[in-house]
Amino acid sequence: MSSSNGGPSLPQERKIVTEIPGPRSRELQERRKAAVAPGVGSTLPVYTVAAGGGVIVDVDGNSLIDFGSGIAVTNVGNAHPEVVRRVSEQVAAFTHTCFMVTPYEAYVAVCERLNALTPGDHEKRTILVNSGAEAVENAVKIARYATRRPAVVVFDHGYHGRTLLTMTLTSKNMPYKEGFGPYAPEVYRMPMAYPFRSELDGPATAAEAIDRITTQIGVHNVAAVVVEPILGEGGFIEPSPGFLPAIDAFAKENGIVFVADEIQTGFGRTGRMFASEHEGVVPDLITTAKGVAGGLPLAAVTGRAELMDAVHGGGLGGTYGGNPLACEAALAVFDVLESEDLPGRARRIGEVMLPRLRAMAGRLPQIGDVRGRGAMTAVELVVPGTKTPDPGAAAAVARACHERGLLVLTAGTYGNVLRFLPPLVIPEHLLLEGLDLLEEAFQ
Structure with a gap:
């Protein structure tokens, strides 16, 4: 997989230069609290200045791997030329x-x-x-x-x-x-x-x-x-x-x-x-x-x-x-x-992600189910040995991913699913690095 990096031609790399969120994002978050109704939430309050390919760059200069695509919106990548x-x-x-x-x-x-x-x-x-x-x-x-x-x-x-x-x-x-x-x-x-x-x-x-x-x-x-x-x-x-x-x-x-x-x-x-x-x-x-x-x-x-x-x-x-x-x-x-045959790229993303997620499930008893097609994949987290939903585990793993510079989303009626929606143009090295970070977050 190659990448159409979008208008800014962003380096396709994860780069963490501050804690997540960083100081400038935290300043903006304080302004937001005074101006924006709290009913509008945010998964990760890092404030974006650029995005393209498989990365999102924030106001503090951090470059995060994007496994969200703005909730399946930027399939062709952000700011595609x-x-x-x-x-x-x-x-x-x-x-x-x-x-x-x-x-x-x-x-x-x-x-x-x-x-x-x-x-x-x-x-x-x-x-x-x-x-x-x-x-x-x-x-x-x-x-x-x-x-x-x-x-x-x-x-x-x-x-x-x-x-x-x-x-x-x-x-x-x-x-x-x-x-x-x-x-x-x-x-x-x-x-x-x-x-x-x-x-x-x-x-x-x-x-x-x-x-x-x-x-x-x-x-x-x-x-x-x-x-x-x-x-x-x-x-x-x-x-x-x-x-x-x-x-x-x-x-x-x-x-x-x-x-x-x-x-x-x-x-x-x-x-x-x-x-x-x-x-x-x-x-x-x-x-x-x-x-x-x-x-x-x-x-x-x-x-x-x-x-x-x-x-x-x-x-x-x-x-x-x-x-x-x-x-x-x-x-x-x-x-x-x-x-660019993006449906074909989606199939390739699934071929990379699903075997890795299933291998993780074999080692991690809190993963009850792995599922998905193409670039729409997920793991459902449960209390080990049961099918009891564990939304706390999903939230904790998502937080650990965010701290490491990997944007993931949660989902599910019970709030216990981690869902993965990378842009279809994400470079394969970022996809693999994101999976490594996910496994690290679990451990």
């Missing part, structure tokens, strides 16, 4: 007109590319919005409008956003839902085929979910099922084989819209352009965001033309949706994903 070039040209031309007022070609071009890239050879349409949560909300709106049905089915451990509806769709209470109710109506939660914690296989779990949908909701009332092909915040859970195809087949047999939430899994992250492809699932609607525009805010709903065309004119949209700067960034990302 092609993203910088196209955005720079666009910002000099115009920054905003609102596509709903006077449109522009880049929006249309992004929709064309998403229609071509997403699974399935059926006729498609796309709308562009600002965030993953907004994309999921619009997918539900479209499904309800097209089917004239009210109910939405989601699954245990799923995460879909922080707005009222997507917070309702999300499983985990703290910190996402605590104190923010009452929630949106007509949302129903079904069991997820979670290999590490479920005794049932994929088809059996799907059969249980289908039975509950049939008896407790009534299939004629269900507009959509919304599911992540690999669960993100829920703990990088890859549903047991057969689960997703069975749910998809049931939905299609009963006029229910199958919505794949590919916001964290999309754009090469799992070794395919979209995670739905691993089991041959073709969603009716697919929601994307995060990795689509190299760090600029953009999200989309792409789906079957007959569903997308059902909504009346003016029923979909938003002031900033498909901003021209973000559209140009996305067009650059699409080109880079293909020209």
Whole structure:
């Protein structure tokens, strides 16, 4: 693996010159406390001045290895030169007109590319919005409008956003839902085929979910099922084989819209352009965001033309949706994903990481499970000898990684999962060094 180091052409090395966080970051943190609402958290309060390839550089001159990618956003690397070039040209031309007022070609071009890239050879349409949560909300709106049905089915451990509806769709209470109710109506939660914690296989779990949908909701009332092909915040859970195809087949047999939430899994992250492809699932609607525009805010709903065309004119949209700067960034990302074969790089990252993580699990009894695809991998930490979640261990290991200059993220319904999302352009020597630091942090 080589690296596109981004605009600053940063040295691809870990360099620790102060404690983490350093004195300048701590000064900024004090300013933040006086200015920023405390409800907005940060995984690691080091303040960034540059990032590219596989590193993040802070205000104190420390260079950290990035195993987070801004939560799966900078798949093509930070400040990729092609993203910088196209955005720079666009910002000099115009920054905003609102596509709903006077449109522009880049929006249309992004929709064309998403229609071509997403699974399935059926006729498609796309709308562009600002965030993953907004994309999921619009997918539900479209499904309800097209089917004239009210109910939405989601699954245990799923995460879909922080707005009222997507917070309702999300499983985990703290910190996402605590104190923010009452929630949106007509949302129903079904069991997820979670290999590490479920005794049932994929088809059996799907059969249980289908039975509950049939008896407790009534299939004629269900507009959509919304599911992540690999669960993100829920703990990088890859549903047991057969689960997703069975749910998809049931939905299609009963006029229910199958919505794949590919916001964290999309754009090469799992070794395919979209995670739905691993089991041959073709969603009716697919929601994307995060990795689509190299760090600029953009999200989309792409789906079957007959569903997308059902909504009346003016029923979909938003002031900033498909901003021209973000559209140009996305067009650059699409080109880079293909020209640099970033899904292939993601597969290589998995080939490096997963055997090392499994070897660690063989030596470290607190690692209960190792899982993932491509550059979306995780370890679940438990009390040794049990499956009891150990969120304290996950937090401690993450802290030890951060102190050594390795940025990692935690996840999971129980807060006991370490998740790894390196940029797809990370150099292999940094990937290996990061794994060494992780093992050191455990020990």
